[in-house]
Structures are given as C-alpha cells and as structure tokens.
Amino acid sequence: MSVSDRVGEPKLNQPRAEGDNRQILLEVDNLQTHFRTMDGVNRAVDGVSFHVRSGETLAVVGESGCGKSVTAMSILRLIPEPPGKMAGAIRFQGRDLLKLSDKEMRSIRGNEISMIFQEPMTSLNPVLTIGRQIGETLRLHQGMSKQQAEDRAVEMLRLVGIPEPGRRVREYPHQLSGGMRQRVMIAIALACNPKLLIADEPTTALDVTIQAQILDLMRDLKNTVGAAIVLITHDLGVVAEVAERVVVMYAGRKVEEAPVNELFRNPKHPYTQGLLGSVPKLGSSLTGETTRLVEIPGLVPSLKQKIPGCVFATRCPSVTDLCRAVAPALQEKAPNHIAACHYAPVEASVSGTVAA
Amino acid sequence: MWAYIIRRILATIPVMAIVALFVFSLLYLSPGDPAAVIAGDQATPDDVERIRASLGLDRPYLVRFGAWTWDILRGDLGTSIFTNLPVSTMIQQRIEPTLSLMIVTLILAVTIAIPMGVVAAWKQGTTIDRCVMAFAVLGFSVPVFVVGYVLAYVFALELDWLPVQGYTPISNGFFPWMENLILPAVALGGVYIALIARITRASMLEVLSQDYVRTARAKGAAQPSILFVHALKNAAVPIVTIIGIGFAGLIGGAVVTESVFAIPGLGRLTVDAILRRDYPVIQGVILLFSFAYVLVNLLVDLSYTLFDPRIRY
Ligand SMILES: Nc1ncnc2c1ncn2[C@@H]1O[C@H](COP(=O)(O)OP(=O)(O)O)[C@@H](O)[C@H]1O
C-alpha cells in the first residue's frame, strides 16, 4: 500500500523534518475546499499541505479569512456539502478521511480527533447539562453507561480546573462564565483521549487574563494527555510559547512553514515578515500582554478569482513583474524551512539539495 | 418552581373572569329577544313576560351576572330552555366524543407534524422539503369539511375500511373507538399538522445553524441524535406555543367535524343550541371551551421551563 510507504516521509511540498522520527499522524495533502456561492467559487482553501506528528504541536497562523477554520473543519469533514466541496487527501494514521463513510467518520470525530472552537459562549448546547455534554462522547465512543459517563465527566471537569465539579456537572452552560465554558469544551474534547486535538483560536473570544489561564491549561494537559495539537491562532505570543512548528497561511494557501524558532528568527516570506513586524517576547502571554498579528496595509485578495501570480503580490512591499505573472512554488529555503517567494534567498546549507 | 406554577395559575383568574363576563353578555349582544324566541310564534305578550321573569331577565344586569357567576362556581351552569335538563348534565353526556376527538387529533398531529418539520429542515431545499411545504400549504387551504367528506367517501364508502360516521364509546373497546375517530381526527388535524410542521421546520432551521450543532457533529453524534436530542429541544418553545395557539382552531374545527361525521359531541350540542337559541347551553359550552383553551395555554407556558433551563421561574 502506497499510503504506508509515505508514513514518516513527508512529501516534497513539506519540509523534510530531519531529526524528528515521531510517526506522522495526520497528513493534509493538497487540500482544496471550495464553496459555491452566488457570485462564483470561493477558493477558501486552495492546495494546502502539511503534516502533524504524534504528540507534536503545530501552529497555523494567518489573518482572518485566510482559510484557517475551513482547513480545520475540513479535517473533521464538518464542511457543509453543498455549498462546500473538498478535494485532495487528508490521511490520518494512513487512512484518507475524505474516502471514509459517514459512519466511519463519526467514529473518528470526538474520539480520535476532536476540536475546540473559537466561540465558547455559543458552542455548548444551552439546554443540556454540562455532564450530559461531556458524557455524550464517552457513551458514544466508549459505550459507557450513564452513571460511568457522569463519573468520568466529573473527573474531566476536575482535570480542566473547574471548582466543585460534582455540582457543575449538573448545571447548564448559561450558569458558567466564558472561560469556564471553554474549559468545558476542552473537557469534552479530551474526554476520549484523542490522538489529535484541533484548537481553532481557543482563546480569541476570551479576555486577556482568562486567555493566559486557558493556554496554561492546554499546555499542562498536552503533557498529561500527549495528544498532537493543531493550534490555530492570531496570537504570535502563543505560537512562540506553545508551538514546535508553524504553518503560515495566506489567501487559502500555505506560504511558509518552519520550526518555530527558525520562523521567528529568520522569516523568509514577506507576508510572515509583515506579521512579525513586532516580534513577540517569549512568555508575553503569561504576563497578560498579547501580541496580535500586526496590521499589514492592503486587503486580502478575493478568493473568487484565480490569481495568476503570487497571492501576496497586491500587498507585497517588494513586488516585481515576475511576482504578478508567475506563482512562486513552495521551496526549501533553509533546513526544514519552506516558503513560497521568488526572492527569498536559499541558504547555502540547502542550495545543493533538490528543491520542490 | 411551585411558586411559579401557582403564580401562573392565579394569573389565569382575571382572564377567566373577563371571559365569563363576555359569555354572560352574549345574551344581550346577539339579536332577538330570548324570551320572545323561547315563547315561540303563538305566544302572547303575557307569556313572554312570564318567561322573562323565569329567566331572571327582569333583574338588574350586574345582579344577574353576580348570581350567574356564583352558580357557575358551584358547578351549576343553569338549565336548558329547550330540554329543561341541567346544562352540566347535557355537557357531561356529550363531552366524551369531543374530548376523544381532540386528544386523538392532538396526538396524531404532533406525532406526524414534528417529524415532518424536522426532516424538512434537515433536508432543506430538497424534494422532501418541498413536498412537506406543499402539504403544509394544502393543509391550510382546504376546509375541514371538504377533507372530511373526501376521506369519508374514499375510506368509508369506496374502500369500506372504516365506518362512515358515528361514535363508539371507549368503554366498548379501544379499537371500535379508534375506528370511528380516525377519519374525523385526520380531517380535523390537517390544518393543525400544517401549522405545527411549518413552525417546526422554521424553528429547526434556525437551531441547526447554531454553533452547538456543529459541536455535536464534531463529537461524532449521528444525525438522528443531532436532530432530535441536540436541536429539537432548543427548537421546542415556538413549537409548543403554536400547539397551544392552534388549539383554538381545533375547537372550532371540532364543531364542523362532528357535524360531518355525525358525532354526538359538544360541537353538535353547540350547533343545536345556537339554532334553538338555547342560551344557557350556549353559554355553558363556550365557557367550557374557553376554560380548556386557557388551561392548554397554561400548560404550554409551564412546559417552557422543561425545555429551556434559561427561563426563570
Ligand atoms: N459555509 C461557507 N460558505 C461559503 N463560504 C465560506 C463558508 N465557510 C467559510 N467560508 C469562506 O471561507 C473563507 C475562509 O474562512 P475561514 O476559514 O473562516 O477564515 P479564518 O482563517 O479566519 O478562520 C472566507 O472567505 C469565508 O467567507
């Protein structure tokens, strides 16, 4: 089977991650998620590839509207079809999720891959108790009885740091604060010990002090639970603290990918350089001071037209005619570091090897 | 919780008082002198005067209203002018068929309409959805008596599956009882089903686009659980509200349905009483129906707290 051949060896449009021999858990391969709308096809995600290894934390960053959430939802196949349409492959432990039946997909959701959403205030069902909502995945995927599920729900609430879990388990979401609700979402996501946790801007909707608490919690739990994490975020401070590797997205594409330290030290793509305009201090989000992505002048191009050249050409400070005419391919610019820019210099250490 | 229930019950008292005043005044709002009507064509003015006195029509208005209300509170709804029987006795004799018809219609309508609306919302924009909506429009636009006659013709006369008309008390067995009720209930339920199905669909559509439904999907919940566990309970408040409001239409429809299917219920009693201007009977029946309507809507109000924990007592 060709799938198993590929395990442990990412494809050419991804860096070769030397020295990391953890198993590849998830491999997103040329994912295209398009939406049919009244005025044309919205190419929300247009040929994105990346991989996540077991236990690894990968950050996905980019401005609002660049397709981060759509990428995340595509992995769990939560994109409504129609109007959405997905193509490419999403291999999870070697199996292409896009080819699974609905039933097989359901047995993965909330069990092996779970997701935390951006909106804690609206992501919990207002008419079901907290206990029931945590217990649901346990009953569904682990066949627990009502009582077992409730006991485990209490345990999970304790784990995510909710005081008086025995009482809270019988309460409803409206009785909890935003931060508490996001803790409950985390409890739901982790209840079945997933191998992969996708967190889509889990702290964006919370106020600053709560953000720091939730991040601390996620970091603690990461060590206890050992799940791989895809962390989608606006917050470069968070990226610097938590992530091992970073994927930078722009207008539905991946424009750069590198290990976190390398990316912060040596951003290759002008878009990333723009985002990093103010480089975050390590530990800044712990002190309650967040580092949001910097505003870059100009607008994200409409995803409804094919862009002939570089997607960033309209906003790039050093754009040339070549950029407007020819789309740059993702190319290895430094060890484990790829970027899609004609003018990003290729470092000597990799210039001898074949680039994609 | 109990305090809330008691408060809601107390709140119905002024409503019922206004209804009672209105029902009492009915006699004086409608055309014709009841005493003259009862006395008949050949009566002398003396006869009319005597009847008027026996009805108490010669006493002042508010005195009569007070006496009438006091009687009702003691369970005395007066005496029929036509049969000379106590109104409460006449109602007792006729209540079972009507109650049976309403309950069967209610159960039938709710069990058909809610799944219909849920499925239509789930399959929004597909042929299934369009069929449900077409049925809903049809249910609104075809009158009960037309549906009734068509059903009776097809299933009773042509196919001979069910009795054409009449009523069998439930004491004669469940199936004979049901046999007589099924066609009237379907005829009566049409509008009600259409109404509930439409509201269910609209309410579900709103709920299905909520973030927590996406969460349920992300947890691996199957479609039936998403629809009926996660979504329907959130969509319930508008649905039970319309069930309560639609109950008024059910009362009006029951009168017509009972005539079509010759069911000896309160509807027939009402029609006969109106034709004979038997005011005590008319008043008694209207009062009873109003009371039932207020009661149903009280239950609807109380049920909100079962569906939505955010509603405060
Ligand atoms: N259900 C949908 N139908 C049509 N377009 C959608 C849908 N969901 C997302 N999109 C589009 O996909 C693009 C990317 O959105 P998203 O992934 O949410 O961005 P972000 O990076 O901020 O998470 C946006 O242009 C958005 O309008």
Ligand SMILES: [Mg+2]
């Ligand atoms: Mg998003």
